[in-house]
Amino acid sequence: MADTNPPATLGIRHVALKVSDLERSERFYTGALGYRVEWRPDRDNVYLTRDADNLALHRDPAAGRGALDHFGIVLKRPEDVDAWAAHLKAHGVSTLKDPKTHRDGARSFYAQDPDGIIVQFLYHPPISG
Helix, strand or coil: CCCCCCCCCCCCCEEEEEECCHHHHHHHHHHHCCCEEEEEEECCEEEEEECCEEEEEEECCCCCCCCCCEEEEECCCHHHHHHHHHHHHHCCCCEEEEEEECCCCCEEEEEECCCCCEEEEEECHHHHC
8 A cells, every 4th residue: 555645734623512501602602712603503503613713512411521631722923822811811711721832832821611621722833824
């Protein structure tokens, strides 16, 4: 079998989350994070967009802290990390870890959505620019 490389990707652009309270989660993602409703096919599902991202929220009353560790939102510049941290704090969202520059030159912080899902805001030189 020939050794082939698949085409380059554009990164994670779609994430689907099961959430216990759809309305609460929609308020978090549209309010504090600035997503907008793209499509609401029924009362148990909503699809949100922001920039090149697509986020699906699916109502599941049994949902809670699951196996997902976190997902990341990639930012263009290191200073954008600090701006997002300040923005979230202004919206009453506490950060789990404050912005930090890592050994590899990346800069990030972590926040948590209403269901306990961790969202990392990340500047990572190989993929941010």
